[in-house]
Amino acid sequence: xxxxxxxxxxxxxxxxxxxxxxxxxxxxxxxxxxxxxxxxxxxxxxxxxxxxxxxxxxxxxxxxxxxxxxxxxxxxxxxxxxxxxxxxxxxxxxxxxxxxxxxxxxxxxxxxxxxxxxxxxxxxxxxxxxxxxxxxxxxxxxxxxxxxxxxxxxxxxxxxxxxxxxxxxxxxxxxxxxxxxxxxxxxxxxxxxxxxxxxxxxxxxxxxxxxxxxxxxxxxxxxxxxxxxxxxxxxxxxxxxxxxxxxxxxxxxxxxxxxxxxxxxxxxxxxxxxxxxxxxxxxxxxxxxxxxxxxxxxxxxxxxxxxxxxxxxxxxxxxxxxxxxxxxxxxxxxxxxxxxxxxxxxxxxxxxxxxxxxxxxxxxxxxxxxxxxxxxxxxxxx
Ligand SMILES: Cc1cc2nc3c(=O)[nH]c(=O)nc-3n(C[C@H](O)[C@H](O)[C@H](O)COP(=O)(O)OP(=O)(O)OC[C@H]3O[C@@H](n4cnc5c(N)ncnc54)[C@H](O)[C@@H]3O)c2cc1C
Numbered sequence: 283x284x285x286x287x288x289x290x291x292x293x294x295x296x297x298x299x300x301x302x303x304x305x306x307x308x309x310x311x312x313x314x315x316x317x318x319x320x321x322x323x324x325x326x327x328x329x330x331x332x333x334x335x336x337x338x339x340x341x342x343x344x345x346x347x348x349x350x351x352x353x354x355x356x357x358x359x360x361x362x363x364x365x366x367x368x369x370x371x372x373x374x375x376x377x378x379x380x381x382x383x384x385x386x387x388x389x390x391x392x393x394x395x396x397x398x399x400x401x402x403x404x405x406x407x408x409x410x411x412x413x414x415x416x417x418x419x420x421x422x423x424x425x426x427x428x429x430x431x432x433x434x435x436x437x438x439x440x441x442x443x444x445x446x447x448x449x450x451x452x453x454x455x456x457x458x459x460x461x462x463x464x465x466x467x468x469x470x471x472x473x474x475x476x477x478x479x480x481x482x483x484x485x486x487x488x489x490x491x492x493x494x495x496x497x498x499x500x501x502x503x504x505x506x507x508x509x510x511x512x513x514x515x516x517x518x519x520x521x522x523x524x525x526x527x528x529x530x531x532x533x534x535x536x537x538x539x540x541x542x543x544x545x546x547x548x549x550x551x552x553x554x555x556x557x558x559x560x561x562x563x564x565x566x567x568x569x570x571x572x573x574x575x576x577x578x579x580x581x582x583x584x585x586x587x588x589x590x591x592x593x594x595x596x597x598x599x600x601x602x603x604x605x606x607x608x609x610x611x612x613x614x615x616x617x618x619x620x621x622x623x624x625x626x627x628x629x630x631x632x633x634x635x636x637x638x639x640x641x642x643x644x645x646x647x648x649x650x651x652x653x654x655x656x657x658x659x660x661x662x663x664x
Contacts, residue, residue, distance in 0.1 A: 298357035310362035313488035328399010342394035348585035352530035359534025363637035364488040370527035376403030383508035404445035406436035423452040432499040442492035451513045463513035474499030485636035529601040532609035532641040539616035577605035596658035603651035606641035613638040
């Protein structure tokens with residue numbers, strides 16, 4: 283595809299592809315079966331510069347931007363969506379809000395470590411009682427001198443068990459729904475911070491998803507990201523970017539489904555011929571390839587708009603909505619093309635099928651993406 287990839291983008295793509303094929307792919311199945319976090323791979327991603335792609339060079343990142351990030355994310359997710367989500371969260375949900383909203387002191391303190399992969403980060407918005415309705419969160423922060431005392435539980439936090447720091451949205455004012463939320467950077471060693479229940483999941487089995495529990499957790503006021511009460515705005519701005527990363531994840535999974543299906547269609551014989559000679563199978567492959575290409579263009583376009591500083595909220599939601607639904611369709615068809623073999627752990631499409639499912643749910647469900655898109659369309663009704 284020629285659209286807008288430069289020589290530099292192709293070099294990044296090739297580096298990510300080689301790392302994915304040579305280092306992630308050989309161990310991905312084992313990590314997913316064992317449910318073990320691939321720490322060594324994640325550290326290597328940091329060494330290669332893939333954890334700080336949105337972090338300016340002055341803070342130790344590569345500062346390459348969103349388009350190179352999605353190109354690299356697609357390659358990593360093509361072989362392992364668990365490693366892919368760890369990379370996406372670090373870049374888009376942890377580094378990005380610090381780059382955009384934190385003061386100079388916090389940037390210098392945390393960004394170099396995050397960009398190098400020395401520190402892992404998590405983003406904590408969801409709670410047991412609030413997911414789609416993010417502004418309904420109830421975890422609280424009460425001012426006490428130069429610090430805030432935090433209490434509450436965060437739910438479903440990706441990389442929460444391994445994270446050295448967490449960007450957490452907490453309620454500082456119970457009287458204002460959205461303007462009563464503040465973003466804090468929390469460090470894992472602090473008293474009152476603990477990792478709670480580890481979730482057992484359908485897919486993404488080598489990415490950790492945990493509860494985080496705050497019990498009289500004292501956080502310096504200096505660790506507020508942006509300003510008091512700006513947390514909801516930061517959270518939404520951050521998700522506009524994060525959604526492009528999840529859309530890239532969906533594209534990567536779908537590409538893996540297509541690659542595996544083409545290979546199987548050429549090898550597997552039925553009625554004395556390769557199943558790829560049956561038009562029913564050919565049409566599935568043609569549909570998968572066409573929709574995959576359309577999704578990739580939506581993802582690239584949303585990333586390009588973000589890099590150019592143009593409005594991209596609608597385009598990010600469209601990319602996430604279309605790519606995630608496309609990815610699930612591709613995974614379903616890939617299993618079908620594999621027949622009974624597709625249902626077995628012995629073939630990779632079984633994992634792709636399970637991993638694709640989450641892309642329609644996290645960082646805003648498909649229903650929420652449709653709401654976001656419709657709000658952009660129906661401006662006259664606001
Ligand atoms: C593996 C995994 C990793 C995650 N990682 C993180 C993370 O790192 N950080 C984090 O903060 N969160 C994370 N999440 C949480 C995730 O973002 C939420 O699960 C998601 O936003 C949906 O929220 P919910 O689960 O509370 O569903 P609910 O909000 O309860 O929604 C349930 C259903 O109702 C629908 N619905 C809700 N409101 C509306 C509406 N207004 N109109 C139409 N339909 C509606 C939803 O679309 C959905 O189908 C993760 C979740 C999972 C499963």
